[in-house]
Amino acid sequence: MSEALQVREQHRTTASAWGGGESPFAVPWAKLMMWLFLLSDAFTFAALLTGYAAMRITAGVWPGAGMKAADFFHVTTVVGPMTFILICSSATMAVAVGAARRGDHRTTVRFLALTVLGGLAFLGMQAYEWTGFIREGARLTGFVGELGGKIQPMFPATFFVITGFHGGHVTSGVIYLLVKTIQASRGRASAESVEITGLYWHFVDLVWVFIFTLLYLI
Amino acid sequence: MAEHHESVRDGAWYRTYVVTWFWLLVITGLEIATVFLGLPRLAVILLLVTLALMKAALIAAYFMHLRHERLNLIFTIAAPLILIVILFLGVARDALNVFFLRQ
Numbered sequence: 001m002s003e004a005l006q007v008r009e010q011h012r013t014t015a016s017a018w019g020g021g022e023s024p025f026a027v028p029w030a031k032l033m034m035w036l037f038l039l040s041d042a043f044t045f046a047a048l049l050t051g052y053a054a055m056r057i058t059a060g061v062w063p064g065a066g067m068k069a070a071d072f073f074h075v076t077t078v079v080g081p082m083t084f085i086l087i088c089s090s091a092t093m094a095v096a097v098g099a100a101r102r103g104d105h106r107t108t109v110r111f112l113a114l115t116v117l118g119g120l121a122f123l124g125m126q127a128y129e130w131t132g133f134i135r136e137g138a139r140l141t142g143f144v145g146e147l148g149g150k151i152q153p154m155f156p157a158t159f160f161v162i163t164g165f166h167g168g169h170v171t172s173g174v175i176y177l178l179v180k181t182i183q184a185s186r187g188r189a190s191a192e193s194v195e196i197t198g199l200y201w202h203f204v205d206l207v208w209v210f211i212f213t214l215l216y217l218i
Numbered sequence: 219m220a221e222h223h224e225s226v227r228d229g230a231w232y233r234t235y236v237v238t239w240f241w242l243l244v245i246t247g248l249e250i251a252t253v254f255l256g257l258p259r260l261a262v263i264l265l266l267v268t269l270a271l272m273k274a275a276l277i278a279a280y281f282m283h284l285r286h287e288r289l290n291l292i293f294t295i296a297a298p299l300i301l302i303v304i305l306f307l308g309v310a311r312d313a314l315n316v317f318f319l320r321q
Contacts, residue, residue: 025291035295046302050309057313060320076250083246091239094281098231195283202281206274213270217253218263 034196038203041169045207048165049214052158063155064147070216072133079216082125083208089118090205093177093198100194105187108194112181115201119174126167133159159215166211169204176200238280245273 025032056062063069073079096111133156137145140160142153180197183189249269252262279285284292 024288025294026288027291032291035291039295039298042299043302046305050302050306053306054309054313057310058316058320060317070253075253080246080250084243087239087242087246090242090277090281091235094235094238095232098235199282202277205281206277209270209273209277213249213266217249217266 028192031192031196031199034199038199041203042207045165045210048162049210052162052214055152055154055158059152059154062152064151067151069155069218072136072138073129073216074132075216078125078129079212082122082129083212085118085121085125086205086208089115089122090202092118093201097191097195097198100184100189100191103191105184108189109181109185112177112184112194116174116177116181119170119177119201123167123170123174126163126170130160130163162211162215166204166207169207173201173204234280238276242273242276245269245276 027035063072092111092114096108096115099105099107099111137143137147138156138159140157142148143151143156176197180189180194184194249266252265252269255262257265284295
């Protein structure tokens with residue numbers, strides 16, 4: 001191919017929004033891999049939530065006659081604030097990414113640490129919700145005690161599996177963020193790596209939006 | 219000059235984050251309020267799912283910067299999500315059949 005043709009081809013592939021060329025997505029490979037991982041993770045959560053929806057619809061009465069799912073949880077005093085905290089931690093993460101891009105290490109470390117605190121607060125409140133639910137008789141295989149037999153066994157099962165899977169993601173996210181905070185404090189975290197950490201954390205927040213809606217509010 | 223331009227751009231980024239954060243909180247407040255409004259069940263479900271999709275779109279577009287990526291990447295990430303809708307519709311059809319049989 002002549003040089004002129006090569007130049008024209010390069011221009012064709014990079015100038016348009018759909019262009020291919022050597023870097024069709026125009027993002028570093030690690031960021032692309034994180035996006036693809038998050039996409040696969042989105043399917044896992046979607047499968048869990050679809051299964052939950054199917055069980056809930058087929059059950060007819062959920063969680064039991066004359067009861068609402070919200071009766072078992074502290075929607076306004078605990079779960080609402082958990083959602084608030086997760087949204088705030090997503091915002092602090094976004095600021096950390098912005099600061100890392102600007103090369104402002106101090107702000108990056110400070111806001112990464114704030115994000116870690118948000119994640120820990122969320123986990124603490126989730127542990128509180130789980131404890132209360134278990135004390136009421138909820139187990140992975142159904143309800144025991146006074147309410148046993150009156151409540152669909154799949155109600156606590158789906159709750160523990162879905163919120164547990166999400167909580168596992170939050171725990172991994174907190175560890176990931178802690179490592180990144182330590183790296184950033186030593187000046188060893190690139191802006192790109194902070195951004196990739198941010199993608200994961202925002203995804204955890206995004207999934208919670210649907211869990212909050214489907215498990216607690218509806 | 220370049221530094222000034224950069225700081226103005228950063229200022230715009232932060233404003234975007236704050237505005238996104240604000241709307242996410244407002245929508246969350248609306249979601250909680252919806253539950254206590256005493257609307258018909260179907261209306262509550264449709265409203266809550268719409269609000270959740272709005273929140274998810276805000277997070278993906280602005281916090282995850284998807285809006286500022288190339289169309290190639292946006293469609294690579296967004297297009298497969300249609301499969302989730304197909305999965306749900308396929309399962310929901312069966313589940314609704316059972317639901318109506320029980321009535």
